[in-house]
Amino acid sequence: MDWAFGLTMTIMGIVVTILTLLIFILVIRLLNRWFPFKKEEETEKSES
Amino acid sequence: METFLAALSSLVIGFANIDWQSVVMIIVGAVLLYLAIAKKIEPVLLLPIGFGIILGNLPLAGLSAHDEGGIINLLYKSGILTELFPALLFIGIGAMIDFGPMLANPMVLIFGAAGQFGIFLTLLIALGLGFSKQAAVSVSIIGACDGPTAIYVTSKFARDLLPAVSIAAYSYMSLVPIIQPPIMRALTTKNERATLMAGGDKKVSQKVKILFPIAVGIIAILIAPMGAPLMGMLMLGNLLRESGVVKRLVDVSEGTLANIVTLFLGLTIGASMLGSNFLQWQTILIFILGLVAISLDTVAGVLLGKVMRVLSGGKINPLLGAAGTSAFPMSARVVQKEGQKANRRNFLLWHAIGANTGGQIGSVMAAAVMLAIMAGMGIGPLP
Numbered sequence: 001m002d003w004a005f006g007l008t009m010t011i012m013g014i015v016v017t018i019l020t021l022l023i024f025i026l027v028i029r030l031l032n033r034w035f036p037f038k039k040e041e042e043t044e045k046s047e048s
Numbered sequence: 049m050e051t052f053l054a055a056l057s058s059l060v061i062g063f064a065n066i067d068w069q070s071v072v073m074i075i076v077g078a079v080l081l082y083l084a085i086a087k088k089i090e091p092v093l094l095l096p097i098g099f100g101i102i103l104g105n106l107p108l109a110g111l112s113a114h115d116e117g118g119i120i121n122l123l124y125k126s127g128i129l130t131e132l133f134p135a136l137l138f139i140g141i142g143a144m145i146d147f148g149p150m151l152a153n154p155m156v157l158i159f160g161a162a163g164q165f166g167i168f169l170t171l172l173i174a175l176g177l178g179f180s181k182q183a184a185v186s187v188s189i190i191g192a193c194d195g196p197t198a199i200y201v202t203s204k205f206a207r208d209l210l211p212a213v214s215i216a217a218y219s220y221m222s223l224v225p226i227i228q229p230p231i232m233r234a235l236t237t238k239n240e241r242a243t244l245m246a247g248g249d250k251k252v253s254q255k256v257k258i259l260f261p262i263a264v265g266i267i268a269i270l271i272a273p274m275g276a277p278l279m280g281m282l283m284l285g286n287l288l289r290e291s292g293v294v295k296r297l298v299d300v301s302e303g304t305l306a307n308i309v310t311l312f313l314g315l316t317i318g319a320s321m322l323g324s325n326f327l328q329w330q331t332i333l334i335f336i337l338g339l340v341a342i343s344l345d346t347v348a349g350v351l352l353g354k355v356m357r358v359l360s361g362g363k364i365n366p367l368l369g370a371a372g373t374s375a376f377p378m379s380a381r382v383v384q385k386e387g388q389k390a391n392r393r394n395f396l397l398w399h400a401i402g403a404n405t406g407g408q409i410g411s412v413m414a415a416a417v418m419l420a421i422m423a424g425m426g427i428g429p430l431p
Contacts, residue, residue, distance in 0.1 A: 002175060002181065005175070005181055005425065006171060006172045006175045006176075006184075007172075008421070008425070009168065009171055009185070009418065009421055009422075010168040010169065010171060010172055012417075012421050013167070013168045013171075013414065013417050013418055013421060014161075014164075014165060014168050016271070016272075016417045016420075016421075017161050017164055017410065017413055017414045017417050018158075018161045020267075020268065020271055020272075020413050020417070021157045021158060021160060021161045021406070021409070021410060021413065022158070023267060024154070024157055024264055024267070024409070025154045025155065025157050025158070027260075027263050027264065027267065028150075028151055028154035028157075028256070028260065029154060031151075031255075031256040031259050031260060031263070032151070032154075032252060032253075032256055035253040035255040035256050035259070036253060037250075037251045037252055037253045038253065041251075041253060041254060
């Protein structure tokens with residue numbers, strides 16, 4: 001078995017996947033802060 | 049008389065050329081047709097796959113995916129070898145998914161990461177069992193619980209395993225309601241499963257819903273460009289949906305396009321399942337490893353859920369972790385059902401859908417990361 005390949009893939013794969021999703025969480029939080037939900041949007045939606 | 053015999057032999061030439069492997073594969077195809085039609089298990093996919101297997105294994109018909117010049121060979125070359133079909137399917141998936149619950153509660157995205165741990169742990173097991181690097185990556189991706197992603201990765205690295213991997217991936221997706229509950233119950237107490245969660249009515253601005261696919265598409269592709277076709281098409285489909293200005297394109301993407309691609313994909317995968325490359329011990333091993341991968345995804349998700357429950361002071365139900373797989377919306381429904389069994393006042397569906405859509409992004413990201421690391425190690429895709 002190629003341990004170097006397996007361990008590199010496993011550790012890097014898990015770490016990079018988690019880090020990327022953490023970046024996405026940060027992006028979503030920023031977007032939610034910059035563009036908070038407004039009650040008017042709901043009214044507009046129900047009217048359309 | 050000779051002419052008569054020659055004509056007669058041409059009519060029985062098919063029977064004369066059939067071998068035992070083809071007969072077994074035709075029976076396999078018939079079983080899939082039975083499951084699709086009588087049991088209604090993933091019929092949209094299993095029906096074309098089942099009939100594809102039968103067509104592909106009939107001797108001299110020229111309908112296997114490997115029969116040069118045949119119509120199914122044309123679909124195989126243009127849709128599978130180019131990775132076009134899985135990528136197109138992702139436009140439809142993106143157009144179908146509402147990321148709203150996840151955007152309202154972004155922390156659930158972390159479950160989408162835990163739901164992919166099984167991929168990487170199974171990779172180690174597959175390597176230990178003697179699979180080559182490329183084959184191990186292809187087998188472990190069944191843990192993504194995501195058919196198109198599994199097909200995309202396997203068609204890059206181990207095309208001979210494509211039939212087994214794709215059948216395993218789609219079968220286990222539909223078996224999630226059977227696979228996950230025992231693991232969820234074994235790893236949690238009734239008290240933990242009964243945890244009520246608040247905040248199920250949070251809403252997000254439409255601007256956020258529009259900007260999310262654009263931002264995530266750019267970041268994900270910059271981090272792992274090898275997975276660009278998957279993430280790019282997923283986010284394109286979602287942008288079409290959330291933009292609100294291209295209803296016709298959304299209808300086509302989530303309807304006609306997704307249906308046509310699913311039909312061709314199923315037929316082609318089925319027709320690539322020849323006895324010689326499917327009737328092997330390796331196929332059984334692939335199915336076992338796929339089950340291990342999905343089970344480990346669930347274990348990792350629920351264990352992370354338990355940690356999050358402690359860290360949040362008992363505000364997060366650990367069952368939510370099981371929804372971090374990409375089996376959408378099956379995993380979310382399982383979480384809702386198990387949560388309600390423990391506490392009838394429990395309504396976890398909204399949160400679970402958020403984690404489940406996070407799992408969709410997580411699985412694509414995990415595959416893209418794998419491809420990027422492989423490329424970094426100098427292991428490129430097949431020509």
